[in-house]
Amino acid sequence: MMALPTMSSVTPEDTTLSPPPVESPADRIEERAVRATLVCVARHGLAKTTFDDVAREAGCARATLYRYFGGKRQLVLITTAREAARIAASIRAAADVEETFEDAVVAMFVRAARELREHEALQFLFAFEPEVVLPHVTFDAGNRFLVAAGSAISPAIARFIPAERVERAGEWLARVALTHALPPTSPIDLTDEAETRALVRELVLPGLLHSEPGT
Amino acid sequence: MMALPTMSSVTPEDTTLSPPPVESPADRIEERAVRATLVCVARHGLAKTTFDDVAREAGCARATLYRYFGGKRQLVLITTAREAARIAASIRAAADVEETFEDAVVAMFVRAARELREHEALQFLFAFEPEVVLPHVTFDAGNRFLVAAGSAISPAIARFIPAERVERAGEWLARVALTHALPPTSPIDLTDEAETRALVRELVLPGLLHSEPGT
C-alpha cells in the first residue's frame, strides 16, 4: 500500500540539480500533474482514472490541466515520457559511479529492476491492465521501445565499448534486462546484486567483449 | 500487490464444514459475487467499482447479479455482512483452541489485527476512502459496531467469565482491539504476539478479572 502523498506540502527543492533551482509555477503544476497522474493510476488504474481525479490529486482546477495538457491522452503521453526519461536517467546514473564495465552493467540491471518493481503505477498496469503496457514492451512495429531503451542507456556504456558497437550493445543490454525484469518471472531476481552479477559475468559480458563487430 | 484470482477455477470444497459440503449453484454464485466484490474494491476502491466490474470478476452475467442482489447497494451490504461474520468466526476460532483466558484474549487480538491488516479491500478503503468506513467504526448512533463486535466475540470468552459480565467484557475487548488495530497507529503492534501479550497482561486482564460487576 502506498503512503498518502499530501500535495499541499510540496517541497520546493527537488533532487534535480542540473537546471538552476528556480522553479516556475508552470513547472510546479506540470510536475504536480505528472505525479498526480502516477498516483491515480497506481490507485485506480488507467481506465478508472478521470481528469477530475488527476486535478483533485494535483490540487488544481481541471481547467488548468486543460491549459497545460490538451486532455487525458496527452497527459498520459507526457507522463509516460517523463517517467521513461526519469528512469533512464536513474539507470545511467547508477552506471556512472561504477569503475568497470561489469560493475556498470550490474548496477544498471539492478537499478532498472528496482525502478520497475517499485513503480506502483506500472505494477498496477502490469497486474490489472496489461493490455495497456504489453503492446509497448513487446512487438510494436520495429521494436521502438527496445531501440529507445537501448539508446537511452548507451551513453552510460560508451566509455567501455567501441563507438561503432555502442548502440547494438545498449539495445542488447536492454533486451536482456527486460527479459528478466518483466513478467513472466525469470529464475533470476535482477534486484539481487549477486544473482545479477553472476548472470552478467556468465552470459551477458561474453557476448559484448568479443572483438568481431558482427553483421 | 495482490495475486490475480482466476475465478474460473473455483475450488468446489471450502474450509467451511459446518453445513454439509453440498453446494448449490446459487451458493456458488453468491460466494463468487462476494469474493469478486472484495477483489474489485481492493483494486479500484468502492466508488470506482461498477456492477459490471463485479460481474466480470465473478465470471457471471450482470443480469444474474441483479437476480441475486438488487443492486450495488445491496451487494455491498451483503458482502460487508459476510465479511464481518467471517472475520468474527475467525477470531472466535482463534480463541477456541486456547487453554487460558489470557491466551484466548491474546489469540483473538492477534487474529483480529491480522485479519484487518491482510484485508486488502478494507486497507484500500481506510487509505483512500476513509469516509466510507470511518463512520461505521466510530460514533454511529449508539456504537452499533462496537456492540456488534462485542457480541460476536462474547461466545469465545463465555467459558472464562461469569455469564452476567460476558457482554460487557466482549464489548470492552472489542474496544481495546479496535483502538490498537485501526489507524491512527498505536505504539503496540497487535499482530506481534509478544507485544500483545504484554498489553493484555498489564492493561486488559486486570480490568476484567476483578470481582465487582460495575454499573
Added chain:
DNA sequence: GACGGTGAGACGATTTCTGCCTTAGTGTCT
C-alpha cells in the same frame, strides 16, 4: 420434451466525464 437457471446482449434512463467557458480571487510588475 418441459423446465429452471444462466450468459449474452439490447434498451432507455440516469449519472458521470469531457472539453470549454466565464467569473472571482491572488500575487506580481510597472
Added chain:
DNA sequence: AGACACTAAGGCAGAAATCGTCTCACCGTC
C-alpha cells in the same frame, strides 16, 4: 495604485459510462 498574468471554482452542453430491466438462446436436469 493600477494593469496584468495566472489560477481555482464552477456552470454548461455533448459524449460516454453506468444502471436497472428486459428478452432471447443455451444447457443441464428432470
